[in-house]
Amino acid sequence: MGVREQQKQATRAKVIDAARDLFDSEGYEETTIRAIAEKAGVSVGSVFTTFASKAEILGQIMAERVAALAAELERVVPHLRGSVVDRLSALLAIHYDFQMRRPKLFLAYIATSFSARHESGFTPVGSNPALRAPVRDILNDAVERGEIVANTDVELAMDTVIALHTFNYLQVAGGATASDLTQRMDRELKQFCDGLSPR
């Protein structure tokens, strides 16, 4: 790696660290590029040569967090046991525990996902393949075991589970904790999967 490329990577890392802290403490909308540059100890200009926009910085932060979360899931998912509800519930509880370590950051990410601005380098919430796959796997497995009806539209069921999971974060503004979210999701999952069980 050339010196220039090394410098660029170093700037990138500094900007991401500074932005993650500021987004989580001050809020995403409240944080300016200038403030990020100042905290990172770099010039405003060099922030803009590394990232196209604030949303791209947020996208990059979330992508790194997804990688960490996906690694955690990879360790745990093969060991999940029990009913389809139990498995999905355990899986999604890991998401809630992880994201609620920095709730303000995650809410800013969801809000930005819904603000309709398409930015390169920004993956909207719920559409990351690494996070969708485990939900799909658990549902496919449940179909195979005959736990849910054979003609289940797994993609639709997966999207619906992910939608319920995501929209539960609306409760956070009212003071819900990670465990509140998990409890609510458990009830919703049980109700939803009742509709998929063979009768």
Add this chain to the structure above:
Amino acid sequence: MQVRRLFGATGPHRRLGNMTYMNQKTLASIETRIPPTRRALAKQQTRQKILAAARELFTQRGYEGATIRDIARAAGMSTGAVFASFADKAELFDEIVAADYQALEADMAEAVQGAANVEEALLGLFGAAYRSHVHQLPMVCAAMSVGWTRDPKSAGRSREALRPIVDLIRAALQDGVERGELASHTDVRLLRGIVWEVYLSGYRAAVYEGWTADDMIARLAEQLKIILAGVRA
């Protein structure tokens, strides 16, 4: 009703702030009997001008992209004049959204009339919402984006404005229980939360995938089929 629309939330409404829906209705009927003063009319015109300019800018730029300064400039007045009518941007935005909800509630209430069963009722209600919103997606996006990070005051206003719509959903489900379509032990509150969240998620596909209202309704119908299968009597 017409008069209340015209005079939106003038003097007494604003000062009493956190009133219940019922009280606002009662108040509105009193208001119709008291002719507004010239001053109140001028104030009302200013508010309407600000609201129209703000709606335009929120639609173009989203919530965060539109500043009070921009809105004031577009309305042809000073930022001070805007702040004389609205405490902050959130209040201004919430009032626009509340006016939309009010119009939507009427559409939804009409759409649910004559529904033969709970599925038809829900599709009627949510379908009316999709059909009306699909033409103003930028505003929907702004509202959806704001929803995650509202302060408690704004969250309270939003809940209040949404209450009549949420009540329509609750009533549709409750009717389903009473007609014996849904099991008597159905957790209506839980079910309402689920169908609401699933309904909201439909807007995502409209925004990102360019879905039409019919696409959204067809998908919601499939989702409701699963959800309701679990609570059939």
